[in-house]
Amino acid sequence: MQSRQRAQFVLMLMFALFPTPDRTVWxxxxxxxxxxxxxxxxxxxGDWMENFRMKRATFQYLCLELRPFLEKNSNRKCHSVExxxxxTLWICGSGMEYRSIGHLFGVGISSACNIFRETVQAIATHLSPKFIQMPTGRRLQNIVEGFEAKWGVPQCEEAIDGTHVPIIAPSEHKxxxxxxxxxxxxxxxxxxxxxxxxxHVVSGWPGRVHDARVLAKSNIFQKAESGTLFPPTSRLINGVEVPILILGDPAYPLKPWLLKTFSEFGVLSQAQRNxxxxxxxxxxCIEGCFGRCKGKWQILQQRLNFETEFVPVLILACFTLHNLVMVHNEGFDQEWMDLVEDDRNHIGYQPGHDMRQYDAKAIREAYVQYFNNR
Incomplete structure (x- = not known):
């Protein structure tokens, strides 16, 4: 009993001689x-363009569009939407790590990570349908006319290609x-x-998958094959009926709706080379699109250290920001926004026209003669 009392006395003496300092900073x-x-x-x-990749007015518009979705997250109430x-824009534009972002903006590392992921998800989910959509009506016709005027290719509506975004080797199925x-x-x-x-964007396929397979598995392919992707509008080129079509590189199949080049491995005539x-x-245009997007949103040029499920979301968000900046910096196309509701729910045309009436090889040969006679 005395030993216990002695021990208690020693402890009380120690606390008296060496008091615990008050914690002032938590x-x-x-x-x-x-x-x-x-x-x-x-x-x-100029500072906004250099650092945030957009002007202040465009930034404010983006905040206004995202506010209803970002403010739903009560865990981030302490941080403003702005x-x-x-x-998010700083990380996408520079690829800067969370630690440096935290020091720059005065937030914790985990907060910077959560902020980035939540905002990227909101952009991809809620803004991509508004700014990335297949054209219809007069806007489609404007694009067809623009392709011929700017790039010299008649009856073309768009160009297609695949791009690789580098990632850290995943733990599964690497x-x-x-x-x-x-x-x-x-x-x-x-x-x-x-x-x-x-x-249009289709993302998430492993890098080993061939571009032609990605196309074959996309809804673009199904709509084009069924004749519901574009309106049944054709043009006579060198005596051949040519529907509205897409430009693709040799990796893609030759289709009545997809015009590809001749393989360079064969012996080509001068007309074919032309x-x-x-x-x-x-x-x-598609190469310029990739260059401009990756040049502005440089995170796409770095090896991404995210889980593979998040990378396609980030890619879609960056292409959405690419379109948003183009629309705001080069003049606001009201028709683009007027068609949002229709295009979001209905991309394509019904009923479909029969694509079997067109001959893909004859169409390509018609273009050969068209370009050769210019």
Whole structure:
């Protein structure tokens, strides 16, 4: 008993001689001075374009569009919608790591990660149907006319190609993601118009999958084969009825609705080589689309260290931002927005016209003669 009392006395003496210091700081102090005062009060439109990849007015429009969806998350109430969108744009534009983003904007690393993922998901889910859509009506006709005027290819509505976004080797099925260019990737199929605006995106396929297979499994292929992708409008070119079609590289199959070049492995005539050159000129738009999007949203050029399910969401969000910036910086096309509701629920035309009436080889030969006679 005495030993217990002695031990208690020793403990009380220790607490008296060595008191526990009061805890005055429960978390690391962070500063949002740069965002709140430097950016919001002093950044010019040039600064916004350089750092956030869009002008302040476009940024404010994006915040307005995302506000109803981002504010639903009560866990982020302490961070404004403007800060969340700014963090996301900065990461997409620079690929900066969360730690540096946290220091820059005055948020924690885990907060920066959650903010980025939530905002990217909101852009991909709620804004992509509004800014990425296949054209109909007068807008489609404007694109057809624009392709001929700008790229010299008549009766063309769009160009198609695949692009690889590098990723860290996934833990499962990694060989499926190792592409022919010798790196791990996720491939995305993109269709764009003559002004480099994205019309359709299919993303999420492992990098090893061939472009032709991605197309064959997409709803674009099914609609085109059934004659419901474009209206039944044809044009006589060198005596051949030509429907509205898509430009594709040699990786794709030759179809009445898909015009591809001749393989360079064969012996080509001068007329065929000239056709390939004119065709490649028309396809410059899809290369320009990829270059412009990846140049602006540089995260797509880095090896992405996300789970494979999130990467397609991020890719779709970046292409959505690509279109949003183009629409706002090059003039707002009201017809684009007027067609949102119709195009979102109905892409294609009913009833379908019979594509069997068109001969793919004859169509390509008609273009050979058309380009050769110009």
């Amino acid at each position: 978390m690391k102090e962070r500063s949002s001075h740069w965002w709140e005062y430097i950016v919001n009060r002093n950044f010019t439109d 800060l969340r969108v700014a963090v 060989t499926d993601y190792y592409n022919r260019k010798s790196f791990y990737s996720i491939v995305s199929q993109v269709i764009c118009d003559h002004e480099l605006r994205v019309l 056709f390939n050159y004119c065709h490649s000129q028309g396809r410059l």
